[in-house]
Amino acid sequence: MTDKVEHTGNDYKPQHVIRVVELGAPAAKVWEVVGGFYTIQEWHPDITVIEIPAEQTHTRQLRRHLTFPGQPITTEELVSMDNDDFHYRYKWYQGPWGEAVKNYKASLRVFSGDLDKTCFVQWESTFDYPSDAISDFYWNGFRELQKRFPLK
Numbered sequence: 001m002t003d004k005v006e007h008t009g010n011d012y013k014p015q016h017v018i019r020v021v022e023l024g025a026p027a028a029k030v031w032e033v034v035g036g037f038y039t040i041q042e043w044h045p046d047i048t049v050i051e052i053p054a055e056q057t058h059t060r061q062l063r064r065h066l067t068f069p070g071q072p073i074t075t076e077e078l079v080s081m082d083n084d085d086f087h088y089r090y091k092w093y094q095g096p097w098g099e100a101v102k103n104y105k106a107s108l109r110v111f112s113g114d115l116d117k118t119c120f121v122q123w124e125s126t127f128d129y130p131s132d133a134i135s136d137f138y139w140n141g142f143r144e145l146q147k148r149f150p151l152k
Contacts, residue, residue: 011130012102012128012129012130013128013129013130014126014127014128015125015126015127015128015129015131015132015133016124016125016126017124017125017126017132017134017135017138018122018123018124019122019123019124019135019138019139019142020120020121020122020123021120021121021142021145021146022113022118022119022120022151023113023118023119023120023121023145023146023148023149023150023151024117024118024149024150024151024152025117025118025119025149026112026116026117026118026119027086027110027111027112027113027116027119028086029149030086030110030119030121030145030149031083031086031110033145033148034108034110034121034145035083035086035088035110037062037064037078037081037088037090038050038052038064040064040066040141041066043141043144043145043148044140044141044144045140045141045144046068046069046137046140046141047066047067047068048067048068048069049065049066049067050064050065050066050067051064051065051067052064052065053065053075061077061078061093062077062078063075063076063077063078063093064076064078071097072095072096072097073095074092074094074095074096074097074098075092075093075094075095076090076091076092076093077090077091077092077093078090079091079105085109086109086110086111087107087108087109087110088107088108088109089105089106089107090105090106090107090108091104091105091106092104092105100129101127101128101129101133101134102127102128102129103126103127103128104125104126104127105125105126105127106123106124106125106126106134107122107123107124107125108121108122108123109121109122109124110122117152118151121142121145123138123141123142
């Protein structure tokens with residue numbers, strides 16, 4: 001996430017952010033790392049804690065509480081998961097970040113690359129805000145993945 005997001009103006013506009021990185025490993029191997037909705041803190045350096053909400057066993061929705069340095073806790077909700085296609089979608093559910101960055105919806109997907117020796121990770125989101133509020137966060141995660149799965 002970007003620096004502490006606070007905005008009260010009327011200059012919101014729709015944003016569509018797509019970021020892609022190529023990695024030096026097969027898609028299935030990378031999906032083992034990035035494909036867990038509750039394990040993003042294991043590979044993304046900006047997320048310090050993931051908590052599963054206490055009410056999780058009483059609702060069908062799958063949610064996660066994310067803790068980022070300098071940010072209030074944010075709750076996101078899993079929209080869909082497709083382990084065969086290496087893809088999941090999620091959205092903001094509650095917390096001050098999503099009250100400032102409105103209508104945040106995102107997807108994380110891994111595509112096979114050259115002869116399945118490489119892959120591409122795509123992180124895409126739509127939201128309403130005056131500017132791009134998410135690319136730096138995506139790239140921080142991608143840089144960590146590049147360290148784990150360098151191109152040969």
